[in-house]
Amino acid sequence: MQYPIGIQDFASIIKGGLVYVDKTALVYDLSKTKGVYFLSRPRRFGKSLLVSTFKYYFEGRRDLFKGLKIDALEKDWNCYPVFEMDFNDSNYLEAGALEDTINYYLTKWEERYGVEPASSQAGRRFADVLHRAHEKTGKPCVVLVDEYDKPMLDVLDTGRKATADGNEQLLEDRNRDVLKAFYSVFKLADADLRFVFLTGVTRFAQVSVFSGFNNARDISMNPKYDTICGISKDELDSDFASSMAVLASTLELPVDEVRRQFQQKYDGYHFSTGMTDIYNPFSLLNAFSDGDLKDYWFASGTPSYLIRLLNHSDENIQDIIGRTYEAVEFADYRATVEAPVPMIYQSGYLTIKGYNREDDEYKLDFPNHEVASGFLAILASGYFHTQRPSNWATKMKKALHHGKPEAFRSLLNDFLASIPYSVRQGNGEKSHERQFQYSVYLIMRLIGSCRDTVYREKASSHGRADCVIETPKYVYIFEYKLDRPAAEAMQQIHDRGYAEPYAHDSREVYAIACSFSSETGTISDWEVSRE
Template identity: 45%
Template sequence: MGNKIYPIGIQNFESLRLDGYFYIDKTALIYQLVKSGRYYFMSRPRRFGKSLLISTLEAYFQGKKELFQGLAMEKLEKDWTKYPILHIDLNTQKYDSPQSLESKLNRTLITWEKLYGSEPAEDSLSMRFEGTIQRAYEQTGQRVVILVDEYDKPMLQAIGNKELQNSFRETLKAFYGALKSKDGCIKFAMLTGVTKFGKVSVFSDLNNLDDISMWNEYIELCGISEKEIHKNLETELHEFADVQNMTYDSLCEKLRQYYDGYHFTHNSIGMYNPFSLLNAFKRKEFGSYWFETGTPTYLVELLKRHHYNLERMAHTATSKQALNSIDWESPDLIPMLYLNGYLTIKEYDEEFGICHLSFPNKEVEEGFTRIPQKE
């Protein structure tokens, strides 16, 4: 009998490991990520494991070997060096004015400055960030690790407000610019978010940032693959089937129909939505778990404003390049819907570089019919 404790809503790696929650081992991929580059960005839909990824990286760079017992990382890593870590979580704030973002960054900087000190001459947020990176490196003798969770939360909340959007963009662009100016002091940096903003991006000065959102080798970094289900949840699959009075094969097929189907590049395997999948295993019942947590307000408003057509969206096409960033001024909602997980790549035309999109699975398709349309 399966006795797993499913980590529904658990985003802290240390808590997850110490409290005995079920964990699908992603640490071999994390080791590869760390050893093969320095600056990364990854976009994934909400509740796809981005925060847990950031937290796992934090525990690794803190040298907490005991948390990785029994995982691939335990055998792969030999040194377990402790590095100074600057972790920014932009998910925990309502951003409705320029001051709201500045206040969040200021509070974060104050916390770091208590550890590493400050200089009176550093009179801007970006200069204080640069100074903190420099002092953390000098005081510890180790280069700094920078982890940013939900970098785009302020930008998304300001969609529809051009003035506020520009204000946030300029603040974040200058702030993240410290990553380039202090390159010699930085060991590793990872930024995550739902979207990647195009045109005058907050990343426009960070030409050393690897966007791995559509790299096939890192597809399994967030989300759950079919292979991982059968490797880690085989007993639970049989139990689930018994409770549902279904055959094993029928249950596996229904799980695929409802929660699989996310393709984050044109030639990738499908990934399951981890939030919905683990909820289904915990309750041994099918449900629209991801959709029931709510469609983001900014997306609902955009859908209403642009008179979205359900049938058209389910059979649409665009270039691969267009999918990887958004322009908030554009009337084209397809990249936004793709990056938020409401559409996915179903087919790819190699000759013309065109991605054919549709809903990833039944949960999303059925949930979309419940989003209020513009009257």
């Protein structure tokens, strides 16, 4: 098989005989109703390919769709004037870059349809082009906008400024206003439009940019379109069965084990209450192509806007993933320094992991191990002021895999001793305790791998253990104390039966009581009991 890595043009994939997961039934379903539609998905999830598929479909290119699901559904294959905009190819850190991009597209379209600009306003110019195209072709127009939000994300929280009409304003506000005025065309040109489709990573601008037009339909959390981007489990089993067998042979592992590691590493995205499991297509295709299981998606680039936002936030990740949310809290509004959750979720670093229908509440967590390990490594680098906390985590992981809790203690203590004093400064006992809990949480989550499971506050019949790490051969039950004897923590493990769920487990089980010193920032007392 040949895999379309980095190829986002539908025609190139089909003509080149590359692997294509057939999404055309959903394309047909969505395109049947006139309207303005918006889809939010993380980067490298196939949004651009989807836009390209719409383009060729509305251009009537039936030859490209032979044998696909839409070929049996569509009977007319009408050709519409299509206007495609891709904001992903430019950098918007400089004032005027967005206006230049919009002007480039408008000038090209005006030349194509013989329109003399009658206004300097971009929205009005676009409306005139759409009207002329409708008149000349006799068909209403299709508008496709890919990565609509990039002009704002590039400058989000950078403090960069622009001057317009003699007034200075933040560049992110300027770009938002320019796009809002431009997108108002969808209201002005409603009679000339057949279908409008916009994609982006974030929906935070919906309350401002999209207010320029009415009746936009957001399908991002519609269960019907869960699989319109990404690869579902059924698609993995049907379209990549031979690829999975080849990969298993290359890795010298059973197919079922490769499938399990695939699931832990690349699966786990949920985009609605339907809770349909979606695999990251970029990582999956790269894994098949390379014959290896690496962190492809995360390594392809972490958005700088997200790092800027988190650097200014007072929230830490263990608090964010340890609670439930109403949809409005993470899906519908712009993230701020005080509330970064919407941006983290919409960017794909968190996903829906549970839904309570009765209370209409969602639980968020990392989608899979690839995202968790990469994201936590970045957070840890900033929090601990060290470039490679993952190096320490790798050594500690090896100690746990070989059943050496004392070696683990030594490594953990060395790591804690390396943390600058400024990181653990705080006012009062609760502040110190919170900092130690977060430090240990980051370390423990970094230790996790595809073969391990790390639980925070795992419940038993009588309480919750602070941390449980399950490896293929060993189980470690941790209880922490701050400035208290480790014996108290060990007594708590035994009194509350934290080890009882593993009574019939074939793995060796260790109870570990760990006491931290707020004065030294290291382990002051430690007890290990083999259960």
